[in-house]
Amino acid sequence: MNNKVLVIPIIIILYCFDILALSYVNGEKIKNDAKNWLKTFNVEENLSILPEIKYPVCDKIEFTNISTNYSLIKAQCFSPNEWSLILRNKLEKEKRKFNVKKNIEKKSKKPNFPEIEIFVLKQQLEKGVKISDLDITTKKVKKNFKSAGLITSREELVGKKTKVRIRRDHPIYAKYLKKNWLIEKDSKVIVENNSGPITIKVDGIALENGDYEDRIKVKNLRSDQVIYGFVLNKKKVLINPKQN
Template identity: 25%
Template structure:
């Protein structure tokens, strides 16, 4: 009986020691000096998740501070043009880095639909000059921290020519496609005006040429007033504000 009890005690302590060693190995991450390569990769990965292509300029051999946790990348000044790269442990520190993203800004979707915000992404890499065919694109969720010029429908890009090579990790945007006018000067347009939560549909005349996402001046056919609108589709414009008559 005494021998069995001793064996049980030894087994109990062995289990405890093993559990303690395992916990210590899990909790203790290997500390390292963060360098330019790691910072650059963290920025590119974070912005890709937000639908942006980043090209931060950092010297690979540049060394920063000690860190034993994954780096955190956050936008600054309301957009992705520059970011804060943060290490939370062992002593919290952060650095500001220009992410080299043109026109980055926070996209504010319609309230209560943020969870349903989706954009057009490629399903495979395409090269400049390739024409988008069925199966080349798909709809995917996108973070609210992204540019406002994203495509919300596959119909908006089908058959368009690529103006630059692109991977499936980046949301498709007007700058990626060859210029194709959605509105020509003097076109008869379908106007959408939203005021105080009320939607008004009207007709107008284009005073300028524009493609998807462009802001152009239009003339309201009913009132004759000159308005500023955003091109939202083929001969479709959503009014933003009154322009100069």
């Protein structure tokens, strides 16, 4: 009789322990589930979690990768209790270094640009200097720069004045050069005024750049008067051009 009395409390105690065991999920359980999940992706497991940690019971623990290399994993429960935690998966340092090195090598790969021949200056020229044929040479370079407006012939360079300082061995663009005007600002000109049968000519100074038939301002050196005229050639500006 006494033996039967002792058996009943033991059974009750064991049953209570089973109930308690089913009421939570410990760290060991979470780690094992995460390990099996990582295996499906062929990822090594080196999870860090305390085995005695306890979370409310869960029907199924869901795992999500929240890093680029499975070093951080999110464990979540949705039923019958909702909870989540972040697991750290400590990967081998050697593999991390390899991945970093691989990424650096990938970024350092340069595109294979074609080689072209361009016109360059033998020496640096300052602003306002006229370029001669002796200043020019050619150079083979990788075409890794903009080619729009690039000077492609000697004819485009010889006799042109520099608009800005141009360094030696550098690509030369049209925007670096001054335009060859028929008459340039501050150059001496002959101002010719045709008034009926009478033609008057005086010396003047061009106050603007101009091409053929452009209307520009000139200064009459005799009277200091500023007047407008039309460019005829490199030396002459007409005040009242004759009508054909």
